[in-house]
Amino acid sequence: MSTDGSWQLDIESPLGKQSLWVDLTAEGEKLIGKARANGQVIDPDIIDGELVGDVASWKIKCRKPVPLTMKVTVTVNGDTMTGKAKPGMFGTFPVTGRRV
Template identity: 35%
Template sequence: MSIDGKWDCITKTPMGDQKSVLTLTTNGNTFTGVNAGAMGSMDIEEGQIDGNTLTWKMEMKVPMPMTLKGTATIDGDTLTGSVNAGAFGNMAMTGTKQA
């Protein structure tokens, strides 16, 4: 299973569905990348891989500064998970790997 590449994602936020492209590069049990969308891009920090489960952090700047904590499960070309936005709680996130 390779998670490397670009993933078309949708995160269900209080401001509506936010589309983004999650670009991931693995290095052993860790990964780096960028989540880029209409609100700008955020670097992936502290990316960890445990089997088919990914965990990471992102520092959101817009519309307000906040640390987001992501977790997702990869099943083939499908990503299913959530992003925790502190006081706003968990926001569902889904994605499909680009061909």
Template identity: 35%
Template sequence: MSVEGSWDLSISTPIGRIKAVTEFRRKDGVLVGTAHAAGEEVPLSDVVLDVNRLTWRQATTKPMRLNLTFAVTIDGDTLTGVSKAGRLPASKVTGERRSLRQAGTAH
């Protein structure tokens, strides 16, 4: 299963819905990524794809400083799962792969 490319994510949090764009690519054979949301760009760490289950970690500063852990399941061009920030309740995550035409648009 390939996850490379850009994904439009929607995260349902206690403070409202957050939209983000997450990009995955291979660098020297290793899956890496970047997230774009709330005017910031952050690198992803510990990106692991196991069949159709994708996990990663990222830190954010907007809308607040958090260390997030994502666990999603990929089904074709859609993904569903959760994001967790420490002891806070898990937030539902949904996403769709961007088409090649959309991938070139601004974040």
């Protein structure tokens, strides 16, 4: 399944919906890309990105409001993604995404 392109992701957290945008490119099973967030400071490069079949995963380092590493794991279906985000030790939250 192709992950290449720009994606808008919505994370349902206890603080409300958090939006994240990622630009992804698959190189075999390696996934590379850049990320940006609405209202948070994050390092732009995704880390440890991989694509196995239709499952994509990567990590993002957030610096504010709380320094943490968030792991995102999603299943890609055409122009949509569904899965979960695990921001550090704060539990797991549902994630939905669409190609933009």
